[in-house]
Amino acid sequence: MDTGKVTIHDIARRLNIDSSTVSRALNDSPRVSQKTKDKISEMAQSMGYQRNLMASNLRKNVSNSIGVVVPRISRHFFSSVIQGIEETAYNTGYSVFICQSLEELERERNIIKTLVANRVDGVLISISMETSNYDHFQLLNKQGVPYVFFDRHCDIVGNNNVIINDFKGGYDATKHLISKGCKSIIHFSGPGHLEIYKNRLGGYKEALIDSGFPFKEEHVISSKLMESDGIGIIKSLLEKGVEFDGIFCANDHVAIGAIKFMNNLGIKIPEEVAIVGFNNEPVSNVITPSLTTIHQPGFEMGIKAAELLIKNMKNQNGIFTSETIMMDTNLIERNSSRR
Amino acid sequence: MDTGKVTIHDIARRLNIDSSTVSRALNDSPRVSQKTKDKISEMAQSMGYQRNLMASNLRKNVSNSIGVVVPRISRHFFSSVIQGIEETAYNTGYSVFICQSLEELERERNIIKTLVANRVDGVLISISMETSNYDHFQLLNKQGVPYVFFDRHCDIVGNNNVIINDFKGGYDATKHLISKGCKSIIHFSGPGHLEIYKNRLGGYKEALIDSGFPFKEEHVISSKLMESDGIGIIKSLLEKGVEFDGIFCANDHVAIGAIKFMNNLGIKIPEEVAIVGFNNEPVSNVITPSLTTIHQPGFEMGIKAAELLIKNMKNQNGIFTSETIMMDTNLIERNSSRR
DNA sequence: CTGTTAGCGCGTTCAA
DNA sequence: TTGAACGCGCTAACAG
Numbered sequence: 001m002d003t004g005k006v007t008i009h010d011i012a013r014r015l016n017i018d019s020s021t022v023s024r025a026l027n028d029s030p031r032v033s034q035k036t037k038d039k040i041s042e043m044a045q046s047m048g049y050q051r052n053l054m055a056s057n058l059r060k061n062v063s064n065s066i067g068v069v070v071p072r073i074s075r076h077f078f079s080s081v082i083q084g085i086e087e088t089a090y091n092t093g094y095s096v097f098i099c100q101s102l103e104e105l106e107r108e109r110n111i112i113k114t115l116v117a118n119r120v121d122g123v124l125i126s127i128s129m130e131t132s133n134y135d136h137f138q139l140l141n142k143q144g145v146p147y148v149f150f151d152r153h154c155d156i157v158g159n160n161n162v163i164i165n166d167f168k169g170g171y172d173a174t175k176h177l178i179s180k181g182c183k184s185i186i187h188f189s190g191p192g193h194l195e196i197y198k199n200r201l202g203g204y205k206e207a208l209i210d211s212g213f214p215f216k217e218e219h220v221i222s223s224k225l226m227e228s229d230g231i232g233i234i235k236s237l238l239e240k241g242v243e244f245d246g247i248f249c250a251n252d253h254v255a256i257g258a259i260k261f262m263n264n265l266g267i268k269i270p271e272e273v274a275i276v277g278f279n280n281e282p283v284s285n286v287i288t289p290s291l292t293t294i295h296q297p298g299f300e301m302g303i304k305a306a307e308l309l310i311k312n313m314k315n316q317n318g319i320f321t322s323e324t325i326m327m328d329t330n331l332i333e334r335n336s337s338r339r
Numbered sequence: 340m341d342t343g344k345v346t347i348h349d350i351a352r353r354l355n356i357d358s359s360t361v362s363r364a365l366n367d368s369p370r371v372s373q374k375t376k377d378k379i380s381e382m383a384q385s386m387g388y389q390r391n392l393m394a395s396n397l398r399k400n401v402s403n404s405i406g407v408v409v410p411r412i413s414r415h416f417f418s419s420v421i422q423g424i425e426e427t428a429y430n431t432g433y434s435v436f437i438c439q440s441l442e443e444l445e446r447e448r449n450i451i452k453t454l455v456a457n458r459v460d461g462v463l464i465s466i467s468m469e470t471s472n473y474d475h476f477q478l479l480n481k482q483g484v485p486y487v488f489f490d491r492h493c494d495i496v497g498n499n500n501v502i503i504n505d506f507k508g509g510y511d512a513t514k515h516l517i518s519k520g521c522k523s524i525i526h527f528s529g530p531g532h533l534e535i536y537k538n539r540l541g542g543y544k545e546a547l548i549d550s551g552f553p554f555k556e557e558h559v560i561s562s563k564l565m566e567s568d569g570i571g572i573i574k575s576l577l578e579k580g581v582e583f584d585g586i587f588c589a590n591d592h593v594a595i596g597a598i599k600f601m602n603n604l605g606i607k608i609p610e611e612v613a614i615v616g617f618n619n620e621p622v623s624n625v626i627t628p629s630l631t632t633i634h635q636p637g638f639e640m641g642i643k644a645a646e647l648l649i650k651n652m653k654n655q656n657g658i659f660t661s662e663t664i665m666m667d668t669n670l671i672e673r674n675s676s677r678r
Numbered sequence: 679c680t681g682t683t684a685g686c687g688c689g690t691t692c693a694a
Numbered sequence: 695t696t697g698a699a700c701g702c703g704c705t706a707a708c709a710g
Contacts (some may be wrong), residue, residue: 005687009687009688017696018697020688020690021696022688023687024696027689031695032695033696034695039705048482050452050482052687053453053457054393054396054402055686055687055689055702056688057702058397058686058687058704059687059688059700059702060702063393068418074415074418074419074422079413086439095453098412098437099461100422114392117389118392118393119391143344143389190610346704348704356681358705359683360701360705362705363705366705390703390704391704393704394686394702395704395705396703397702398705399704399706400686558696
């Protein structure tokens, strides 16, 4: 019992004053004289008083916190985003609850429930790969909790989103390869039903056409973009004798697989093949100097998303805005930036 | 106001019963008839009731949550640990507050205060690199909040720790190189004042002696273990003409630098140099097949740490155990495990 | 089985 | 400037 959980009543009793005065003093209310303030804060200090935020928040009916739901914090991109979110939240006086769905819809549902139960003031979400049903987000609407999607948004109108301009990323990547002299560029694409891969492919296509190159269906190879896919695809391309001098990969894992395979065969990447991959992980940073990456600005995205959410939280009319912020990728050439 | 924040009183009024009955029913107490339970849960459902955990926790004087403090969640090792912690917490009904010190003492201090203010039931900490003063942890003692250090512990007696057996890791790594036929092994070590690097060096030394090889001071090169250090060290070794056929690196970044440099010179790694680096990041996974890594079991460490903490939280006598759990590393050969 | 009463710790009335 | 009283939403004690 006596584990040092001092309350405002304890320090009020010691000072022979009322607890409400203590409360006011501790909140630096102007309606308490400086003398009593000093007396109280000194006593609070010496008694080891620690405010009980649960009680305070309950009374004020706020939590001063926002929830963040990501598939996995171990993905470098997401932890960068979280960094940005925390930065903004920290500066505005909010705490952040970080939650992982682990790509499972069931967990995502539970998380939303828990966040609502904890009365968070707002939620930032990047949905899991399993999430095709969006009913659980209706709970947030019903409870009047504003929320913003980032990166992986869901295709429902009236939401707030902060997303990556994948089309432009694909366009820039392809244009870059063309500017390097590539005449025959193949594209490792991802699952066709996912927006981001459709858009990257769209950018690739447009860049080719803009530059007067033909778009060939057989130059687009779709897979789940795992490292093993990169190995398999390159292998079969080489076996078939397909000619190419540039690759645009829809993510870095598949690029790494391809590079590893070619490295092992002794094919020197820089001269014969130029590769451009989307970059989430620091891995692509190290594998080869010839891997130019399309960097996704996670940190900046976190800041933007948090700012948009906070704007909505302050707008307590119950009517939320519906805004979509599109962020550009940055093309990073390894050759020039290092050694 | 009417944002759907339904309380147990609201649903009690509708049903002409008392709110305490509602509370009991919603908590599935055996002291409520099934009939009323059904009635109540149905009404709760239709009214969109969501339990207010802040109020519940305040009343029960618990938070059902633990705080986790890490330097950065973007480090793969730490996010693995968190994965393990969440797994355990999730299964035992605890929520997890993830906090980043960003290697700053000041932030670490604030985090501890905030966690105490939120009345977490326990704390798991891996200290920041700036942390040499441990006063802020005394707050946890005063408040009776149990805590456990993991990985980066502080050298205070009477604490609970879950740490890596670095000595054995260094020993195993060196023995592995010897078993591969290496006769002259150099060691890239880290800052001399850090325990982990001292211990890894100790293991290296003992393995050499055990195998009848001489320990040579000039074979140990200390640095900050950045990638650039790896490049610089290898470069100067080659210029000086130092003979070696194996390298034991104290982390993976320095190993990567070394490998990149040698790759660029066309020195074929597998035959001439075997490198063993401590592995936290997935990067070392991809750079070359010849990098054998000493894997630090982050996920398992998270589980162990959380279990130890929960054990202490249940032990509410106020007297905590003082336990140190040492975890072994695993040596992973890339050559055998992959292609 | 259910209702009554009394708080958890804090902040905010409304008086003085 | 301070005190008294009340209530945030929920649960635990004691009744009945």
